[in-house]
Amino acid sequence: MSEGARHAAEITRAIAALQRPAGDPWLVATAGLRLRAVTPDDVEDDALLDRLGRWRADHMAAYPTQFAVTRAGTRAWLRDVVVGGPGRLMLLVVDGDGEVVGHLGFDRADVGDGGLQLSNLMVGEPERMGPGAMRACLAGMLRWAQEALRPTRIWSPVFTDNVRSLRLMRSVGFVDRERTPMRLHVAGDRREYRPCAPGDDAPPDRWQLWLDLPLTPAPPFRGVGLGTAPTARGDASAAGRARLAATVERARERGVRWLDTAGIYGLGAVEETLGSVLGDAADRPAVATKCGLAWDARADRAVAVGDARTLREQADASRARLGQERLDLLLLHRPPADDGALEAAWTTLAELAAAGVAARIGLAGGGAAALARCHALRPVDAFQTAVSPLRTDAAAVAAAHARGVPVLAHGVLETGLLAGADDAAPPHPRDRRRRSPLFADPDGRGRLLAALQAVAREIPCTVAELAVARTLGVPGVAGAAVGASRPEQVAGWSSAAGVRLEPAHRAALDAALAAFAGSPA
Numbered sequence: 001m002s003e004g005a006r007h008a009a010e011i012t013r014a015i016a017a018l019q020r021p022a023g024d025p026w027l028v029a030t031a032g033l034r035l036r037a038v039t040p041d042d043v044e045d046d047a048l049l050d051r052l053g054r055w056r057a058d059h060m061a062a063y064p065t066q067f068a069v070t071r072a073g074t075r076a077w078l079r080d081v082v083v084g085g086p087g088r089l090m091l092l093v094v095d096g097d098g099e100v101v102g103h104l105g106f107d108r109a110d111v112g113d114g115g116l117q118l119s120n121l122m123v124g125e126p127e128r129m130g131p132g133a134m135r136a137c138l139a140g141m142l143r144w145a146q147e148a149l150r151p152t153r154i155w156s157p158v159f160t161d162n163v164r165s166l167r168l169m170r171s172v173g174f175v176d177r178e179r180t181p182m183r184l185h186v187a188g189d190r191r192e193y194r195p196c197a198p199g200d201d202a203p204p205d206r207w208q209l210w211l212d213l214p215l216t217p218a219p220p221f222r223g224v225g226l227g228t229a230p231t232a233r234g235d236a237s238a239a240g241r242a243r244l245a246a247t248v249e250r251a252r253e254r255g256v257r258w259l260d261t262a263g264i265y266g267l268g269a270v271e272e273t274l275g276s277v278l279g280d281a282a283d284r285p286a287v288a289t290k291c292g293l294a295w296d297a298r299a300d301r302a303v304a305v306g307d308a309r310t311l312r313e314q315a316d317a318s319r320a321r322l323g324q325e326r327l328d329l330l331l332l333h334r335p336p337a338d339d340g341a342l343e344a345a346w347t348t349l350a351e352l353a354a355a356g357v358a359a360r361i362g363l364a365g366g367g368a369a370a371l372a373r374c375h376a377l378r379p380v381d382a383f384q385t386a387v388s389p390l391r392t393d394a395a396a397v398a399a400a401h402a403r404g405v406p407v408l409a410h411g412v413l414e415t416g417l418l419a420g421a422d423d424a425a426p427p428h429p430r431d432r433r434r435r436s437p438l439f440a441d442p443d444g445r446g447r448l449l450a451a452l453q454a455v456a457r458e459i460p461c462t463v464a465e466l467a468v469a470r471t472l473g474v475p476g477v478a479g480a481a482v483g484a485s486r487p488e489q490v491a492g493w494s495s496a497a498g499v500r501l502e503p504a505h506r507a508a509l510d511a512a513l514a515a516f517a518g519s520p521a
Contacts, residue, residue, distance in 0.1 A: 004113030004152070010283040011109040011116070011149050012087040017253040019083055023491030027091065027255070028144050028498035029461040031136040033101070033129065035091040035498075042092070043079045046071065048100060052078070055103075055124040062162050064182070064208070066191040090120050093129070093137055096460055101125040102134060104141060109151070116145060118156035121165065136500065139172045144498050146215065147223050148255030150283075154213040159206055166209070174211040182206045219478075220286035220328060221382060221408055223497035224468060225258040226251040226490070227481035228270050229410070240266075241273045243486060248277045250487035252285060254494035260384075260410065260481035262290035262333055262364075263318050264302050271321035280323065288382070288408065288481075289318045290333035290364050292345065306336050306345035315357050330358035331384055335366035335374070342370055343377060350378040362408075368399040375403055386411040387477055389418065389470045389513050390438070401476030409480040412471045413464060414438055417445065419492065420452070420463030444516055451512035458508075461499045468496035470509055 018027070018037040028035040042048055053074040060066045067073075082090045087109030093102035102124045107117040123134045145151060156174060158165050159182075181204030182193040196204055226248065248259065261270050271289060278284045291314035293302040305311070315330055332349055336342050349361040362382035363370060374380050383400040385393050387409035400407045413419045417438050439445065452463045459466065464482075471480050482493050501509070 002113075007114030007150075007152065007283075008087070008109055010281075011114055011151065014149055014253075014255070014283075015087055015089045015109065018089065021491075022250060022253065023488055024462070024495070026461075026495050027148075028137070028140040028495065029459055029465065030140040030498065030500040031130065031133040032096055032459065033133055033137055034094050034460060035104075035137060035141060036094065038078065038082050038090045038092060038103075040079075040083055043075060043083060049074045049078065051100060051124065052103070055122050059122060062159065062165065064157075064193045068189050091141060093124075093134075095128055096457070099125070099128065101128045102137070104134075104138060106145070106154075109149075113152050114150075115153040115155065116149065116151040118154060118169075121168070135168060135171055138168065140498050140500065142172060142213065144255070147257060147497060150257075151215070153215060156211050156213075157208050158211065160209050161206065166211075169211050172213075174213050177210045177212045180208045180210065182208050219406075221258050221288060221406065221479045223472070223479055224256055224494060225260050225288075225408075225479055225481040226256050227410055227483035228259065228261040228265055228274070230483040230485040241269065244270065244273045245277045246487045247484050247490060248274065250490045251484070251494065254490055256285065256490070256494055258286040258288065258328075258479065260288045260408070262293070262331075263314050263321075264290070264293040264295065264333065267295055268317065268321055271318055275321050275323040278323070286328040287322060287324070288329040288331060288362075288384075289322065289327060290331040291315050291318065291349075292333035292335070304334050304336055306341050306348075308344070308348040308351075311345060311348045312352065312357075315352055319357065326356055327358040329360045329362060329382055331362045331364040331382065332366075333364050335363050335370045337366070337370065342366070342373055346374040346377055353378075362405075367393060368396040371396060371399050371403070371405065375405070379403075380405045382406050382408055382478075384408040384410060384481075387471055387474060387480070388412045388414050389467050389509065390414055390517060392474060397474065397476045406478035407474075407476045409471050409474075409477050410483075412468050412480045412482055413493070417448075418452070418463065418467035419489075420449070420456075448512060448516040451515070452509070455505055455508045455512070459499060459501070459505060461495075462492050464493040465496040465499050466501075466509065468493050469499035469501055470506065472497065473501060473506070 019039050025036040026034045049071050053069045053071060057069045082088050085108060090103055090105035092100045095101050102122050104121045105119060107119040109116055156169060158169060181196040183196045184205040185192050185194055193206055261274060263271060291311050292304060294305045296303045319327060332345055352358050353361045360381035362380050363374060364384040371380060371383055383405045385396050388411055397407050452466060456463050456466045468480050468482055471477060484490050
């Protein structure tokens with residue numbers, strides 16, 4: 001199988017998983033609307049079938065194939081072509097009341113070299129969508145597709161007399177490629193426009209314009225990633241490993257393209273499980289791992305280590321466990337602040353990168369001072385630090401942003417505070433959150449959750465998506481690693497990169513967070 005055919009097969013598998021979602025089915029949220037894939041259940045929805053059929057009839061002139069619309073025909077098309085056809089993805093646009101108001105999607109991805117053809121772009125109920133809403137949905141879907149499906153190209157055919165569609169396509173970045181003369185063929189009540197045959201010099205019946213969306217390779221560690229820190233304590237057991245494997249698979253199904261881990265998590269068990277789950281698949285997510293911590297059994301805690309020999313051994317051990325000849329990203333875990341120790345450790349990581357042990361190196365912690373000292377010796381490829389809507393090391397994030405170093409946020413949901421769970425009870429006595437001032441005021445948490453839910457309903461999105469989207473909106477933050485210890489938790493935040501916050505949403509969110517931060521503990 002060629003590389004292009006393999007990539008097309010990977011896209012086809014990803015689309016099939018979206019059509020049978022486990023948990024939250026939403027992929028994109030923008031302009032008060034949400035997008036989800038058509039599923040087998042939709043085939044039995046007569047009201048939806050009638051709506052789709054009416055829209056097709058109203059816009060029949062925009063399609064190359066034209067025919068009499070019936071409910072039975074629409075059902076067969078939805079069942080056999082959209083859901084049953086490999087690599088075909090159709091997304092329904094749903095408003096805040098749960099009404100389907102439009103649809104858009106891609107044609108078959110199981111042919112060619114892993115490209116996607118835009119199709120089925122339909123504004124069914126424009127009065128319910130509002131001005132500019134369909135453009136926002138199209139732009140959001142294209143961003144999602146590039147991050148989650150990673151197509152080699154995206155293109156679209158549009159009749160040159162379809163001025164509205166051309167204007168919409170060009171507004172989101174499509175550029176004209178070539179025009180094709182089309183000839184009308186009629187058979188009974190079926191009319192079909194096909195490319196003119198060679199030697200057909202008669203004036204064409206219509207012209208079709210092909211447009212391409214210029215693509216740039218999506219850099220790794222952008223958008224939402226899966227953080228494996230919540231699983232670190234339990235993953236040495238068979239049950240823990242199985243739970244982690246299922247969580248990773250669910251994240252991949254939901255389009256999560258990178259993972260965050262560390263050699264210290266589960267004393268290597270987490271990396272071993274990830275290596276087993278990911279294998280050597282071409283669509284393997286990028287993995288960020290860390291070195292620089294070792295377990296002190298006597299003290300029952302992790303301690304920093306920075307000597308060259310230990311760092312090299314830890315990097316080699318991570319490669320073996322993850323099954324990678326070259327690590328995607330190797331971070332120095334809790335960089336030392338001592339004069340000379342930081343520079344020595346960073347020099348070792350730079351040597352590992354030069355030797356091909358790691359494609360990229362970075363820092364996990366250390367603040368602005370550590371970033372500046374390391375960057376002066378060898379550019380830092382990524383900087384990981386705690387960033388959430390409630391707290392940000394502004395100096396460190398600004399320092400990274402000024403140097404062009406992408407920031408990878410962790411701690412985004414504040415150990416569940418911003419996950420949206422309606423739980424005002426105090427944490428379990430052995431839960432480390434019991435020592436956090438953020439969990440000291442149950443009433444304050446309840447007021448915060450109510451305020452966040454109100455904002456989330458307006459977008460609409462989940463509370464967790466709201467928190468992650470706000471974090472990704474911080475200048476300099478390129479990605480956010482969100483922790484999950486069970487598969488069902490992934491659906492609550494995995495679509496956050498598709499959430500677009502309007503200024504009014506950000507203002508309401510920030511006001512609620514400021515009120516919580518200023519309330520007495």
